[in-house]
Amino acid sequence: MTQSFFYIFVIMKNKPSLLTMNFSELFVPGLSVDCVIIGFEDHKLKILILKWNSDIDGWALPGGFVLKNEDLDKAAIRVLKERTGVELPFLEQFKTFGNLDRGKRNNALEKVKIDGITPEHIEWMNQRFISTGYVSLVDIKKCDPRPDILSEKIDWIALDELPNLILDHKHIVKKAISFIKNQINYLPIGITLLPERFTMKELQLLYESILEKKLDRGNFQRKMLKLDIFNRHEKHLEGGAHKAPYLYSFDHEKYNKLLEQGFSFNS
Amino acid sequence: MTQSFFYIFVIMKNKPSLLTMNFSELFVPGLSVDCVIIGFEDHKLKILILKWNSDIDGWALPGGFVLKNEDLDKAAIRVLKERTGVELPFLEQFKTFGNLDRGKRNNALEKVKIDGITPEHIEWMNQRFISTGYVSLVDIKKCDPRPDILSEKIDWIALDELPNLILDHKHIVKKAISFIKNQINYLPIGITLLPERFTMKELQLLYESILEKKLDRGNFQRKMLKLDIFNRHEKHLEGGAHKAPYLYSFDHEKYNKLLEQGFSFNS
Numbered sequence: 001m002t003q004s005f006f007y008i009f010v011i012m013k014n015k016p017s018l019l020t021m022n023f024s025e026l027f028v029p030g031l032s033v034d035c036v037i038i039g040f041e042d043h044k045l046k047i048l049i050l051k052w053n054s055d056i057d058g059w060a061l062p063g064g065f066v067l068k069n070e071d072l073d074k075a076a077i078r079v080l081k082e083r084t085g086v087e088l089p090f091l092e093q094f095k096t097f098g099n100l101d102r103g104k105r106n107n108a109l110e111k112v113k114i115d116g117i118t119p120e121h122i123e124w125m126n127q128r129f130i131s132t133g134y135v136s137l138v139d140i141k142k143c144d145p146r147p148d149i150l151s152e153k154i155d156w157i158a159l160d161e162l163p164n165l166i167l168d169h170k171h172i173v174k175k176a177i178s179f180i181k182n183q184i185n186y187l188p189i190g191i192t193l194l195p196e197r198f199t200m201k202e203l204q205l206l207y208e209s210i211l212e213k214k215l216d217r218g219n220f221q222r223k224m225l226k227l228d229i230f231n232r233h234e235k236h237l238e239g240g241a242h243k244a245p246y247l248y249s250f251d252h253e254k255y256n257k258l259l260e261q262g263f264s265f266n267s
Numbered sequence: 268m269t270q271s272f273f274y275i276f277v278i279m280k281n282k283p284s285l286l287t288m289n290f291s292e293l294f295v296p297g298l299s300v301d302c303v304i305i306g307f308e309d310h311k312l313k314i315l316i317l318k319w320n321s322d323i324d325g326w327a328l329p330g331g332f333v334l335k336n337e338d339l340d341k342a343a344i345r346v347l348k349e350r351t352g353v354e355l356p357f358l359e360q361f362k363t364f365g366n367l368d369r370g371k372r373n374n375a376l377e378k379v380k381i382d383g384i385t386p387e388h389i390e391w392m393n394q395r396f397i398s399t400g401y402v403s404l405v406d407i408k409k410c411d412p413r414p415d416i417l418s419e420k421i422d423w424i425a426l427d428e429l430p431n432l433i434l435d436h437k438h439i440v441k442k443a444i445s446f447i448k449n450q451i452n453y454l455p456i457g458i459t460l461l462p463e464r465f466t467m468k469e470l471q472l473l474y475e476s477i478l479e480k481k482l483d484r485g486n487f488q489r490k491m492l493k494l495d496i497f498n499r500h501e502k503h504l505e506g507g508a509h510k511a512p513y514l515y516s517f518d519h520e521k522y523n524k525l526l527e528q529g530f531s532f533n534s
Contacts, residue, residue, distance in 0.1 A: 029297060071367055072364075128295065130295070185452065
């Protein structure tokens with residue numbers, strides 16, 4: 001749904017004549033991308049989702065179609081930018097969703113009256129779609145998402161508070177989280193989710209959120225520090241500050257080297 | 268290429284009248300699946316590939332198209348069975364390949380003369396294809412692959428001896444190996460690649476092949492045995508057999524439990 005509305009509006013806005021085009025001339029048939037953008041705030045993982053600018057019920061992941069002359073990976077980056085204003089240089093593909101029971105768009109286009117929509121557009125929208133899921137971990141504070149013209153609002157919603165999502169989008173979110181959970185076992189992901197300087201406690205809370213389990217404080221700190229990817233910053237001894245925990249930042253060079261090698265969080 | 272020939276032959280063999288069908292009525296447009304079936308023999312990882320039954324140069328992964336009324340994951344299982352005779356209950360999806368430069372089939376259909384092939388078939392084959400890659404680790408001894416009607420031969424070829432492969436199939440193999448290499452860091456894969464009973468040395472050789480690096484014998488055995496997923500079998504003390512290493516088998520119940528939890532090989 002989102003996608004159709006979106007492209008129709010974009011098309012109208014940029015090149016009104018394109019609305020007369022058959023979608024099948026513009027886009028790869030039956031293929032979409034959906035982006036699961038994960039942030040971390042108040043010790044919770046949050047997902048960036050859009051609420052319809054219409055009376056259609058439900059929220060959706062930022063998603064869209066793939067242009068015929070466009071790489072699949074690049075389509076995801078473009079779609080995310082167009083739908084949310086969030087620009088990322090890279091999105092990681094995690095799974096392609098191709099079950100027959102993914103759900104239909106049910107002539108959603110008919111529910112919002114848009115001039116120029118033809119039965120061919122609606123038919124194209126209602127074909128079977130296979131969707132490739134992309135994921136990224138981002139620092140919420142560095143993002144400034146804006147709802148696109150199709151959306152009433154855009155928001156970061158905590159995983160355990162997600163509203164009704166269209167199609168199989170909730171399933172897509174779940175699979176993205178599983179993917180991240182596995183990944184954190186061998187890659188020190190997290191650099192993008194934490195502020196520039198953070199405490200070991202904050203890092204632990206992030207890992208606990210992703211892994212959905214409590215970790216032992218002593219073990220966690222020993223393992224993380226052994227990775228040798230942090231800079232520890234001097235405390236400013238003013239007032240009670242000497243009791244404050246150390247602040248750390250990632251050593252980008254060492255961090256990137258470790259990302260290439262892979263590591264084991266459990267070691 | 269493979270796919271087109273294959274389906275044409277299958278169609279001819281089973282329902283000759285179907286050859287008059289437009290491919291676009293039968294298959295999801297522009298979508299294929301490719302299977303990377305990995306076995307382990309002579310301490311080497313080997314890939315199952317097919318050689319053309321025509322003068323077209325090159326080998327290919329077992330691949331094919333997705334029927335309109337078929338789940339993507341099920342298409343991979345069906346295609347593998349039809350192309351190689353190998354029946355697997357599950358194939359793991361690892362990545363979808365959607366770059367524009369994946370390569371074209373270059374009117375390959377014209378190169379083998381088949382009655383009933385129309386310009387529409389050729390045009391359909393030459394459209395842009397996006398392919399979802401599936402991977403499985405199998406015990407070579409339990410597989411009995413047979414070349415399909417389109418193929419001159421089928422063979423297990425060692426990773427470092429792969430011949431010229433069509434399209435981006437070499438890239439697909441490379442990504443499948445990366446996927447397995449990451450996975451082995453948190454899942455004790457291997458049960459499907461080893462004989463029922465194996466020595467710790469054999470298990471280590473398997474891990475070394477996947478990780479492409481030498482491992483320390485003592486560390487490896489300590490870590491693996493700590494996982495508590497093995498049964499150790501009594502030695503039969505005949506002749507010099509008491510000097511033989513212990514044989515192990517996987518405890519399926521414990522193994523499956525660990526697969527669910529995930530683990531860290533490096534711990």
